[in-house]
Amino acid sequence: MPDMKNSRAYETYADHANLAAEGVFYNNRPVVGTVSRGEELPYHLKNDSAGYAQSAGVADPLPRLNGAELQEAERLYLINCAICHGPALDGNGPLYKGGNGPFAAKPANLVGDPKIVALPEGTLYHVMTFGKNLMGSYASQLSRKQRWMVAQYVKSKQGGAAGSDSSGADSTAKAGTGGGMGTSATAK
Secondary structure: HHHHHHOOOOOOOOOOOOOOOHHOOOOOOOOOOOOOOOOOOOOOOOHHHHHHHHHHHOOOOOOOOOHHHHHHHHHHHHHHOOOOOOOOOOOOHHHHHHHHOOEEEEOOOOOOOOOHHOOOOOHHHHHHHOOEEEEEEOOOOOOOHHHHHHHHHHHHHHHHHHHOOOOOOOOOOOOOOOOOOOOOEEEO
16 A cells, blocks of 8 residues: 555646556546535436336425425526416416417416326426426526425415415325426427
8 A cells, every 4th residue: 555655745726637647547526426515415317207207206305385485486486487387387378378479389287287286296306307398407497406496386386276275285196197297299
């Protein structure tokens, strides 16, 4: 172990170009699988049909949102989602406008479609992370916490639309992994 006893003194942010010439492997990247302090574990499901099906079992790590947090979740939804899904979550946003907008395909109705209402928060999060059908990923626009907040907001509106408690308490349903949150591929 002579390298550990008599290690070369290198500065952290110094030029490391000469290390390869000396036979030292250094790529300046974190070890695969490491997680920064304060960071959540990486999302473990893949963007495929198996990952979509398994997302129903992913539990929301956030506690139920309070009034101020639910208001923030609504703001995030209106900024990122309402352009397609509409402010009323009915799939009639400015890009669709009842079929008169620039998009011919109607986005998913988040409160009126029983298949969408049956989706658990884990599946909503999965769809926001990877996208589905014509809907793209929102992983670069919304942090993990924000995606979970929006999922709770959508579930709270679905509960309110179904005539139950609108606090988002009905998020434990794990059935109904069919359907999707993305836009429909059929054009009108």
